[in-house]
Amino acid sequence: MSLRYQNSTMLGKLAVVVLAMFGFGYALVPIYNAICQMTGVNILALAEMAVPGEKAQLSANTQVDTSRTITVEFDANSRGPWQFKPAQSSLQVHPGEMMTVMYEFQNTQNRRMAAQAIPSYAPQQAAAHFNKLECFCFNQYTLEAGEKKSWPVVFVIDPKLSKDVRTITLSYTFFEVGGKVPPAPVATLVSKVAGS
Numbered sequence: 001m002s003l004r005y006q007n008s009t010m011l012g013k014l015a016v017v018v019l020a021m022f023g024f025g026y027a028l029v030p031i032y033n034a035i036c037q038m039t040g041v042n043i044l045a046l047a048e049m050a051v052p053g054e055k056a057q058l059s060a061n062t063q064v065d066t067s068r069t070i071t072v073e074f075d076a077n078s079r080g081p082w083q084f085k086p087a088q089s090s091l092q093v094h095p096g097e098m099m100t101v102m103y104e105f106q107n108t109q110n111r112r113m114a115a116q117a118i119p120s121y122a123p124q125q126a127a128a129h130f131n132k133l134e135c136f137c138f139n140q141y142t143l144e145a146g147e148k149k150s151w152p153v154v155f156v157i158d159p160k161l162s163k164d165v166r167t168i169t170l171s172y173t174f175f176e177v178g179g180k181v182p183p184a185p186v187a188t189l190v191s192k193v194a195g196s
Helices: 003-039 043-048 124-129
Strands: 070-079 082-086 090-093 098-107 113-122 130-134 141-143 148-157 167-176
Touching (some): 082 167, 090 098, 113 124
Parallel strands (some): 070 167
Antiparallel strands (some): 098 148
């Protein structure tokens, strides 16, 4: 056999392999969709099968334990002449459910102040399972005289919390940081002395 004939034969075989690979790659998506629909693996394909005009049912959040309800009580303590309170005194919460409660604060003094809140929990074992996603207690705040603010606390109670805990009290103590805060500085013009 000549070298030219061998090269032609090899080129033909390689062309067949390339065409077979292209065909397989092209057919892979429909094959994948068919397998996923048969096995129920692809949840997105289930939404596509919904009858037009009917609302597709979304799967529920399985992390929420709807078989349990925990009462979360909110408490506010202030160490100083200001007003600090939760917008509501309690909430009924399912473990795993994300909830938001607002706290209201007003600086009733005639001066600026810097303050911060520290949380505490009862019973103490609830602290490890009370997950705050957003909380004003993470930062210090400066409030002007008479200024009023509302801050959210976004939280989730871990479903691993002991089943005998039916009530949790979240208590904040709001206190002034570093004593009295001086008034804001007033800008003054300083004239430049000649020759300096």
